[in-house]
Amino acid sequence: MPASSLRRLLALAAATVVGSTAVLGGGGVATGEPAYAPVDQPGPALTVPADDLAKSLECTPDVRDATREPVLLTPATTVDSDQNFGFNYEPLFRELGIPYCTSNSPTDPYNMGDMQIRAQYVTYAIREMHELAGRKIAVMGHSQGGMIMRWSLRFWPDTRAMVDDVIGMAGTNHGSVIVPALCVPNCAPALWQQRANSDFVRALNSGQETFPGISYTEVYSRTDEFVQPNLDDHGTSSLRGGGGDITNVAVQDVCPLAVPEHLLIGTLDPVTAALAVDALTHPGPADPSRISPSTCTQLLMPGADPLTAPLDFTSVTVQVAAQLTVAAHRVESEPALACYVTASCPA
Template sequence: MRPPLRYCLLTVAVAALLALVGGSGVAGADGYAPVDRPGPALTVPDLAKSLRCTADVRNATREPVLLTPATTVDSDQNFGFDYEPLFRGLGIPYCVSDSPVDPYNMGDMQLRAQYVTYGIREMYRLAGRRIAVMGHSQGGMIMRWSLRFWPDTRGMVDDVIGMAGTNHGSVVVPALCVPDCAPALWQQRANSAFMTALNSGQETFPGISYTEIYSRTDEFVQPNLDDHGTSSLHGGGGKVTNVAVQDVCPLAVPEHLLIGTMDPVTSALAVDALTHSGPADPSRIERAVCGRLLMPGVDPVTGPLTFATLTAQVAAQLTVAARRVPSEPALACYVTADCPR
């Protein structure tokens, strides 16, 4: 059962819909780096330690997937009991990306994006072909920072798959930042400087297929009531499918954690995107998925127990005082138009 707090947060999110529409997070590209300016050198430590791959990524015979986890968890917690076994069963090569210095993705996401940028480049080199980048929540958005500010990565990525991605932040997060919160939470507010920069210039790029999956009953990433909500993307030249799980199964009610872990509709859409040219097509999803409780790959006995542990992990990370700071991290120089080269 969902804690009452989740329903309260969802109510706050819906009531705050106009905050996203009218907030400063939708500003244009003025003052930001041109979209074709080469990105800076990667400066974070232990880049090689951030990537773990299956053996079949090297010289891959099909599109491999880079998995990027959500705020408050690492890749093993987010994907170890669901998407990793699913991909192994389907023969899909994959890597997971984690920050060696910030394993639960609570710190400055500008630093996290450097590890993702490294992961994209290294996977492309290993596979000898374009890759997919797929993630949950923060992980469903963070690859877009790499694509925006390291333009060389665009030719390396064929698919972007976001599960409840915070592409335009959330109107719920500010309630978690009174009086302070983790850097990554400051940056995932709907009107944060990070979100304004992320969506400057253009939201998508030609040659890349974007599948953005969201739930209208997500209690954390809101507003997500339609395809103009926070997770959805528009414009820029990429091929985009913005789809709610309720578009496939009207009675589905997955909340934030479920959509990135055990939800069968989300996994069906993700696999559809990975096994077809272009983004996912909801019309290809068999409606039998609506009668399933768990996605393929999740053990019906241990999966729900792991999910319960994951829920506790998320709650613990959100309340760790040592990770709290009083304000959003400043934007890096390379984000701005007048940064000296």
């Protein structure tokens, strides 16, 4: 599917959403909604095979005994880490001397499956990176990847002491009102779970959305065609509190004329990159006032090769469109919540 067809698909989805903003909320009450696990309830044992967990994490050598905060990169739905970060953030981090790891499921490389399983890989990665580095880490991701670490922090409380920064780029923290139209009549499990009114989203934001000791930087675009509503910091990407320091910031708050869409936010947008680096190189979350006005004149983020990045971006666009149309990914309904999500689950 060409890029123009993908844009038409997403525009059609947006046009078919009627009155959907009413379902957006942090932990709203729905008929039959379960009592969720207390936020301090110890997390369950990981059920993903140990060999698969070990294969999922790849790190630069300087993560071991790191002398600065290392970053775990978590990709979006429909792509793997190399497609999401290989032509942008990985070269930038190497240039800046920032250690990093990537997390990819060997059985679900494009993150289309049940995100509760994906979160097990992220939980494993946080623990392994923290032990390897001997210090707190940052977790940074795009779209699904900008939200999935929060499932680990919510339901595996031991990970909270291991994370210093959470950086979300167009994260689906409260789902999206665009996604339901993509699930007619069916869609991939990860898309069912990223609807604004999904069981997954309600569980994710139950109890509290953020935790003390962690700095949260949530970057979004008002012109994002896929993750909506995102018109202000009451939108879907922004976090509402509970603990920790939070910066919710639109790209347009820094550069009013910027118009990045969903894929650009997590790949080539210079404002998003500047905010991410600011969060990684200062205590606390990003501070938009520290971003140079010259960032608004840049076409691409640092680290991206101006000769090859446009072609790389086009390849990612084609990949996203292809994955959205793969029939094998599609299921009839959202995956059931795991037992550990509820307060009534046996220990």
